[in-house]
Amino acid sequence: xxxxxxxxxxxxxxxxxxxxxxxxLTKDPSKLPSQLIDEPFPEFSLPDLFDPETQIDQTYLxxxxxxxxxxGSWCVACDLEHPTLRRLAAANEITMLGxxxxxxxxxxxxxxxxxxxxxxxxAFDADSVLAISLGVTGAPESFLVDKKGRIRYKYVGPxxxxxxxxxxxxxxxxxxxxxxxxx
Amino acid sequence: xxxxxxxxxxxxxLILALLVAAAQSVLPMIGAQKNDARLMAFGDRAATAQFVxxxxxFIALTIVFVxxxxxxxxxxxxxxxxxxxxxxxxxxxxxxxxxMLLWVLILGLFGALVPIYGKTLPAGLKARxxxxxxxxxxxxxxxxxxxxxPFERLSPVPIxxxxxxxxxxxxxxxxxxxxxxxxxxxFSMAFSFAIAALIEGRVDAVWARWLRxxxxxxxxxxxIGITMGSIWAYYELGxxxxxxxxxxxxxxxxxxxxxxxxxxxxxxxxxxxxMASWTILLAIAAFSLSLVGTFVVRSGVLTxxxxxxxxxxxxxxxxxxxxxxxxxxxxxxALRAHKLRGGxxxxxxxKEGGLLLxxxxxxxxxxxxxxxxxxxxxxxxxxxxxxxxxxxxxDRTFGPVMIVLVAFMGIGPLVKWRKDSWTxxxxxxxxxxxxxxxxxxxxxxxxxxxxxxLSIGLAAYLAYSTCVAMGRKIKFGQVGxxxxxxxxPAAVWGFFxxxxxxxxxxxxxxxxxxxxxxxxxxxxxxxxxxxxGYEFTLKSITxxxxxxxxxxxxxxxxxxxGEIVANLRSSQRFYPVRxxxxxxxxxxxxxxxxxxxxxxxxxxxxxxxxRAYVHPLVVWIWLGALMTALAGxxxxxxxxxxxxxx
Numbered sequence: 001x002x003x004x005x006x007x008x009x010x011x012x013x014x015x016x017x018x019x020x021x022x023x024x025l026t027k028d029p030s031k032l033p034s035q036l037i038d039e040p041f042p043e044f045s046l047p048d049l050f051d052p053e054t055q056i057d058q059t060y061l062x063x064x065x066x067x068x069x070x071x072g073s074w075c076v077a078c079d080l081e082h083p084t085l086r087r088l089a090a091a092n093e094i095t096m097l098g099x100x101x102x103x104x105x106x107x108x109x110x111x112x113x114x115x116x117x118x119x120x121x122x123a124f125d126a127d128s129v130l131a132i133s134l135g136v137t138g139a140p141e142s143f144l145v146d147k148k149g150r151i152r153y154k155y156v157g158p159x160x161x162x163x164x165x166x167x168x169x170x171x172x173x174x175x176x177x178x179x180x181x182x183x
Numbered sequence: 184x185x186x187x188x189x190x191x192x193x194x195x196x197l198i199l200a201l202l203v204a205a206a207q208s209v210l211p212m213i214g215a216q217k218n219d220a221r222l223m224a225f226g227d228r229a230a231t232a233q234f235v236x237x238x239x240x241f242i243a244l245t246i247v248f249v250x251x252x253x254x255x256x257x258x259x260x261x262x263x264x265x266x267x268x269x270x271x272x273x274x275x276x277x278x279x280x281x282x283m284l285l286w287v288l289i290l291g292l293f294g295a296l297v298p299i300y301g302k303t304l305p306a307g308l309k310a311r312x313x314x315x316x317x318x319x320x321x322x323x324x325x326x327x328x329x330x331x332x333p334f335e336r337l338s339p340v341p342i343x344x345x346x347x348x349x350x351x352x353x354x355x356x357x358x359x360x361x362x363x364x365x366x367x368x369x370f371s372m373a374f375s376f377a378i379a380a381l382i383e384g385r386v387d388a389v390w391a392r393w394l395r396x397x398x399x400x401x402x403x404x405x406x407i408g409i410t411m412g413s414i415w416a417y418y419e420l421g422x423x424x425x426x427x428x429x430x431x432x433x434x435x436x437x438x439x440x441x442x443x444x445x446x447x448x449x450x451x452x453x454x455x456x457x458m459a460s461w462t463i464l465l466a467i468a469a470f471s472l473s474l475v476g477t478f479v480v481r482s483g484v485l486t487x488x489x490x491x492x493x494x495x496x497x498x499x500x501x502x503x504x505x506x507x508x509x510x511x512x513x514x515x516x517a518l519r520a521h522k523l524r525g526g527x528x529x530x531x532x533x534k535e536g537g538l539l540l541x542x543x544x545x546x547x548x549x550x551x552x553x554x555x556x557x558x559x560x561x562x563x564x565x566x567x568x569x570x571x572x573x574x575x576x577x578d579r580t581f582g583p584v585m586i587v588l589v590a591f592m593g594i595g596p597l598v599k600w601r602k603d604s605w606t607x608x609x610x611x612x613x614x615x616x617x618x619x620x621x622x623x624x625x626x627x628x629x630x631x632x633x634x635x636x637l638s639i640g641l642a643a644y645l646a647y648s649t650c651v652a653m654g655r656k657i658k659f660g661q662v663g664x665x666x667x668x669x670x671x672p673a674a675v676w677g678f679f680x681x682x683x684x685x686x687x688x689x690x691x692x693x694x695x696x697x698x699x700x701x702x703x704x705x706x707x708x709x710x711x712x713x714x715x716g717y718e719f720t721l722k723s724i725t726x727x728x729x730x731x732x733x734x735x736x737x738x739x740x741x742x743x744x745g746e747i748v749a750n751l752r753s754s755q756r757f758y759p760v761r762x763x764x765x766x767x768x769x770x771x772x773x774x775x776x777x778x779x780x781x782x783x784x785x786x787x788x789x790x791x792x793x794r795a796y797v798h799p800l801v802v803w804i805w806l807g808a809l810m811t812a813l814a815g816x817x818x819x820x821x822x823x824x825x826x827x828x829x
Contacts, residue, residue: 004520004521006520007516007517007518007519007520007521008517010464010467010513010516010517011510011513011514011516011517014509014510014513015510018505018506018509018510020561021502021557021561
């Protein structure tokens with residue numbers, strides 16, 4: 001069979017594009033940049049959304065396994081995730097700390113009033129103080145923090161019931177087996 | 184409950200359709216290879232059967248939605264008993280699974296039309312094209328049956344559904360996907376026939392003339408679909424933008440650009456026997472990009488890379504389908520490229536040369552948009568940076584390409600086939616320069632914007648040149664020109680309407696980009712803001728209740744020079760079922776100028792956020808776009824371009 005080089009050009013261009021996309025899209029985006037995993041949760045001190053006089057800091061995270069969830073009233077994907085978080089809260093599955101990110105207090109509160117508040121506490125981070133040290137790239141993003149206050153897992157994007165069941169819950173169960181006492 | 188059976192019935196017809204499609208993709212191909220008339224004729228029957236089965240499946244799903252049968256998961260997630268009937272029905276395709284079913288239904292429809300309109304086609308070509316159409320069907324039906332089954336059951340059965348996304352509860356959007364899909368899927372015909380022609384190693388004028396109407400249909404529907412999307416965004420999203428270079432819009436625009444190039448090159452192939460390679464490649468590209476368009480929106484790849492990895496089953500399937508269709512097509516092209524003859528020679532200054540340039544420019548434009556749309560995705564995938572490519576990029580890259588394209592659109596139609604010279608174009612170019620100068624000066628005097636004036640001048644030049652081209656065809660001003668006008672083939676009318684439409688659209692776009700006035704402020708009752716000489720006053724806020732939402736309607740009165748010119752009602756809707764708020768803008772639509780007001784959140788004490796806009800000429804955008812779509816339909820009725828010449 002006779003082939004010309006000219007005829008191969010379109011196929012070549014397509015293969016190149018396909019390759020780039022295949023590599024790009026199959027990379028698992030939920031993998032955390034390794035430098036944060038197993039590190040202590042960054043120190044922070046942020047006002048409580050519902051009680052701005054009091055501050056929440058990293059000590060809140062020790063003693064139990066906590067799901068830290070970054071959200072915002074402006075974030076559409078958070079609407080998607082919200083029902084799952086509410087179910088988790090209703091079933092008392094895990095302690096949850098919400099980080100209301102790049103928001104106004106008023107809007108954040110209204111959003112939680114309207115959709116129900118699944119969080120045990122909500123820290124208010126309008127200026128991305130904590131978000132930057134956490135390396136948050138977008139909302140929603142979630143972190144599992146073990147009893148000693150170390151980040152053990154990061155999930156990027158909305159958590160669905162399926163994701164919770166298949167991915168996160170097993171890790172939570174494993175983390176709960178660990179003892180929080182020794183350093 | 185009968186509905187229990189209906190869902191299963193739909194499931195069965197869907198699986199049967201998959202089996203039929205599988206047979207359709209193999210048997211006619213073997214038949215064509217062995218020259219077996221019976222096997223080839225099987226393609227016709229299979230195509231019809233596939234369509235009937237898919238129609239039954241679609242009807243079944245519609246019934247399930249209409250009956251609000253919440254034992255079917257899709258209905259439970261996407262519908263609600265309180266929803267108006269229209270939206271129960273549009274809910275059928277307002278979700279991933281249902282829209283995929285609509286997609287294959289349309290694919291089946293196009294396939295079933297081949298035996299009806301393709302009686303004059305060579306049996307081998309028809310059989311092979313139907314086989315390829317069958318393969319596409321197998322890919323999609325397998326995708327549906329294995330990863331996106333619309334008839335999946337839910338247990339326990341919920342008491343009520345979760346409602347449909349309220350943003351989709353709008354007549355404009357309810358019918359937006361079907362039009363878009365008629366366009367996307369319509370290009371599957373171009374693809375199937377391109378592949379069939381490659382297998383046969385013969386791409387000729389007869390093939391081009393037969394295929395041309397299908398490309399036109401697909402292209403026209405796609406044009407309408409995109410236009411509807413733009414109109415919807417304008418009045419529904421509440422901030423008065425008609426095009427925002429949003430990925431979802433872009434992915435429908437990219438196949439449109441490729442399709443536009445395709446329908447120009449297929450015309451050359453039909454008339455002059457050249458540009459065979461271009462036509463084949465563009466046919467493959469238009470369909471592949473349509474696939475990208477379908478998948479990107481539905482899989483959510485673009486809104487966030489994350490959702491792709493969340494559902495890897497679908498993601499991998501999608502990639503595989505794309506690679507098989509496009510990679511397969513291009514491999515075949517590589518094997519057969521040497522067999523495609525170049526057709527008669529032509530010089531650069533000729534109609535063929537002009538159309539070649541047109542194709543190049545449209546491809547560059549398509550690539551620009553493609554790059555801008557997918558670049559953030561790639562950056563995000565390879566690094567942890569998040570970037571966004573917005574309007575400034577597109578304005579700077581896509582804009583200039585379009586300006587060059589319009590400049591040549593004014594000349595192309597006036598150039599002769601095969602060989603022409605610049606000297607013969609000189610008088611027209613000189614007159615055009617005068618037209619541009621006059622219109623630009625006038626517009627600048629009125630509008631005080633250099634860019635706006637130049638752009639309107641260019642649009643005027645395009646309209647003028649289009650009229651001159653038409654005038655030459657009918658020997659305007661001479662005896663018998665009226666008779667000639669009547670005798671013009673439909674394709675000429677198509678050309679005229681389409682190019683005029685583009686000129687009109689361009690005027691609208693210029694008006695919106697240059698002379699738009701906007702202002703946003705928190706207003707208490709009785710307060711006002713002034714935009715472009717119009718005074719917008721917030722008069723009242725009234726609460727209300729509809730079947731499936733609560734609303735707050737704000738009345739904004741617009742005055743000019745002390746006289747009331749409009750009363751705009753804008754409302755915020757709250758959908759309790761979905762916990763969502765949408766904004767309905769208040770718009771007064773006029774030929775020369777739209778007045779637009781959106782009333783957002785607020786209360787009595789602090790006032791409400793009111794956004795007021797004055798949008799000059801915005802209607803022209805859609806008028807022009809719909810004219811081009813109409814032109815496509817008009818061109819279909821061209822006898823000279825349809826079927827072999829007798």
